[in-house]
Amino acid sequence: MIERDDQGRKVARRAPWFLLGPGLLFLVAFFFFPLYTLGRMALSSRPSRFANPVFDWQWSNFNSAFSRYGGQFTRSFLYAALATVLALVIAYPLAYVIAFRGGRFKNALLGLVVVPFFTNFLIRTLAWKTILGDQGSVVGFFRSMGVLSSSGTLLRTPLAVIGGLTYNFLPFMVLPIYVALEKIDPRLVDAARDLYSNTWRAFRKVVFPLSLPGVFAGSLLVFIPAAGDFVNAYYLGNSQTSMIGNVVQNQFLVQVDYPVAAALSFVFMAIVMVIVIAYARVLGTEDIA
Amino acid sequence: MSVVTTASGPSGRAKRASMPDGTVMSKGGRVGRMVVNVAAGASLLYLFLPIFVIVAFSFNQPKGKFNAVWQNFTFQNWMHPFADSALVDALLLSLKIALLASAIATVLGTFVAIALVRYRFRASSFVNFLVVIPLTAPEIVLGASLLTLFLEPHLITFNHQFALGFGTILIAHIMFCVSYVAMTVKARIRGFDWSLEDAAMDLGANPTRTFMRVTLPLITPGIFAAFLLSFALSIDDFIITYFVSGPSTTTFPVRIFGQSRVATPPQINVLASMILFGSIAVMAIGSWLGQRRARRLGI
Numbered sequence: 001m002i003e004r005d006d007q008g009r010k011v012a013r014r015a016p017w018f019l020l021g022p023g024l025l026f027l028v029a030f031f032f033f034p035l036y037t038l039g040r041m042a043l044s045s046r047p048s049r050f051a052n053p054v055f056d057w058q059w060s061n062f063n064s065a066f067s068r069y070g071g072q073f074t075r076s077f078l079y080a081a082l083a084t085v086l087a088l089v090i091a092y093p094l095a096y097v098i099a100f101r102g103g104r105f106k107n108a109l110l111g112l113v114v115v116p117f118f119t120n121f122l123i124r125t126l127a128w129k130t131i132l133g134d135q136g137s138v139v140g141f142f143r144s145m146g147v148l149s150s151s152g153t154l155l156r157t158p159l160a161v162i163g164g165l166t167y168n169f170l171p172f173m174v175l176p177i178y179v180a181l182e183k184i185d186p187r188l189v190d191a192a193r194d195l196y197s198n199t200w201r202a203f204r205k206v207v208f209p210l211s212l213p214g215v216f217a218g219s220l221l222v223f224i225p226a227a228g229d230f231v232n233a234y235y236l237g238n239s240q241t242s243m244i245g246n247v248v249q250n251q252f253l254v255q256v257d258y259p260v261a262a263a264l265s266f267v268f269m270a271i272v273m274v275i276v277i278a279y280a281r282v283l284g285t286e287d288i289a
Numbered sequence: 290m291s292v293v294t295t296a297s298g299p300s301g302r303a304k305r306a307s308m309p310d311g312t313v314m315s316k317g318g319r320v321g322r323m324v325v326n327v328a329a330g331a332s333l334l335y336l337f338l339p340i341f342v343i344v345a346f347s348f349n350q351p352k353g354k355f356n357a358v359w360q361n362f363t364f365q366n367w368m369h370p371f372a373d374s375a376l377v378d379a380l381l382l383s384l385k386i387a388l389l390a391s392a393i394a395t396v397l398g399t400f401v402a403i404a405l406v407r408y409r410f411r412a413s414s415f416v417n418f419l420v421v422i423p424l425t426a427p428e429i430v431l432g433a434s435l436l437t438l439f440l441e442p443h444l445i446t447f448n449h450q451f452a453l454g455f456g457t458i459l460i461a462h463i464m465f466c467v468s469y470v471a472m473t474v475k476a477r478i479r480g481f482d483w484s485l486e487d488a489a490m491d492l493g494a495n496p497t498r499t500f501m502r503v504t505l506p507l508i509t510p511g512i513f514a515a516f517l518l519s520f521a522l523s524i525d526d527f528i529i530t531y532f533v534s535g536p537s538t539t540t541f542p543v544r545i546f547g548q549s550r551v552a553t554p555p556q557i558n559v560l561a562s563m564i565l566f567g568s569i570a571v572m573a574i575g576s577w578l579g580q581r582r583a584r585r586l587g588i
Contacts, residue, residue, distance in 0.1 A: 013410075015404075015408060016404040016405075016407070016408035016410050016413075017404075017410075019400040019401065019403055019404035020400065020401055020404045020405075020416060022396075022397050022400065023397035023398060023400055023401040023420075023467055023471065024401065024416065024419065024420075026397055026463065026464065026467060027419065027420070027423060027464065027467060027468070028445075029445050030435065030438070030460055030461070030463075030464040031422075031423045031426075031431070031434075031464055032419075033438065033443070033445050034431075034434035034435050034437060034438040035430075035434050037434065037437040037438045037440075037441075037443070038430070038433060038434035038437045040437075041437045041440075090332045090335065091332065093325050093328035093329045093332060094328075094329040094332040094333065096325060096329070097325060097326055097329035098329075101326070107576060111572055111576070112333060112336075112337075113333075113336065114572075115337075115340070115565070115568070115569060115572075116336045116337055116339070116340045117521075117525075118521070118564060118565045118568035118569070119340060119343055119561045119562075119564065119565050120525055120527075120541065120542055120545065120561060120564075121525055121527055121542065122527055122542050122545045122546055122549070123343060123545065123557060123558070123561045124339050124340075124343070126357075126545075126549065126553060126557075127339035127340075127342040127343045127346075128339055129357065130342055130346065130357050130358075131338065131339065131342055133357060133358070135358050167335070167336075167339070170335075170336065171336075199318050199321060200321070220425070224425060224426075224427050225427065225428060227427060228427030228428055228429040228430065228528075229428075229429075229528070230429070230528070231527065231528070231546075235549075244429075245429045245528075248429050248433060249429070249531070252433055252436060252532065253531070253532070258437065258440070261433065262433065262437060265429060265430045265433040265434070266430075268427065268429070268430065269426060269427065269430045272425075272426075272427055273425075276425055
């Protein structure tokens, strides 16, 4: 009996590792190890265009990544930050209304938020290209209103790129904020009101602070993919709005300059990580997941 | 839960007729309410604007190769939705990869989630960290790093060099879905009553039978949600796939991107609309089944 118990305990101790094994091995082989090969590539040199890169601690790749593409770095983070703020402004009222005023339509409304994203990312962005196009009615309207000059355009401007980024990652903002708002006990708001706080004050002092974990998660979920995106800048921007994703994509898949491209992506990831950690510190939210 | 709290809430609320968010129906409150509602409505409209355009332009008869300017209404595109055979092949490949990748990722990720929720072990917070990290990596870095892996043979891949194509796309998709599955299932089974397993064992069920007959049926909705999420992520993925697909294997998004410089046939819009309406149908049926299940279980 005791023997069986011991055996059972041993099995129980190993059980999580049997379950974790396949998934973790897969992540190690195809997520963590590739980061190592990326780092190695970033420190390789390429004798000629058609020769294989050789690993030789070529730190100069990082220098050229920064000196040649500093502008794209700045632009990526600036556009992504603006898109995140815009997404927050657009998403918050929507999440708020669904969470507090949705009633029995709550699930249907949540479904409506997700439905547009059943069409492909590229097709949605191409649709924005049509909407903002020079012959489209949006440009025509703005021209007749005098907002745009008679030859003014929306397409191929930074505004279009930022708008596209905001649009494409919006549900990632709505859903976490909704989840955070949904968890708030309505009696807390009642308590604030009983203590003579008006609606706005109750929102500012009770509801908004409690929704911060959602705001935090949503901001990261918008900021990270927006900073690394190259599709919006490709379809909606011009050569002056290219982002770091465009450079990495071009260097890897068109120029085939693997070492510099690898250095670029490595630096990009490092900056994203630093921003994520700094952001977590400032907002005091340690648990990202 | 929320129904109960509302019903047993302080009686003062009913008298003041305050809304669940604490808005009292004073004049100022009513204006504020309307402003927020209008803002929410505008947001929804913004979300749907491109969708209307996509569906509308599936009925367009474009002049030239680009379906970007409205010309004439036609049913022709819907009569011949599969006219662009390369596009259809790409879509079929995307479906195949999405099914396979999400099935495999669901199995791997669910096991990870169960291990993290069910068992207490020393490294569990570190393992959790390892599983979360891929979710914070930008797609472009995931694609680029996988490409550098596939360029050369490595010990960790059994000295095997991958030819870019179906296999490498599948690996990439499984990789980015595993963490999503693990996190989704983990969130859904956190409140699970694990003593039910002990009860089954006490009644003489072996671990396998316990898992198949007790654990699995209870966690199935969470697993199914994770599978659907993976499927959606996989079929929509462009950036990572673009890096690892190689020249001859083309998924639906890769095909659209590659072609968009040369032509955007209206069939793109037709197929996209079909996928859209199909997904809405699946979602509606899913929520109907969920409600029926909840009613039957008396939840």
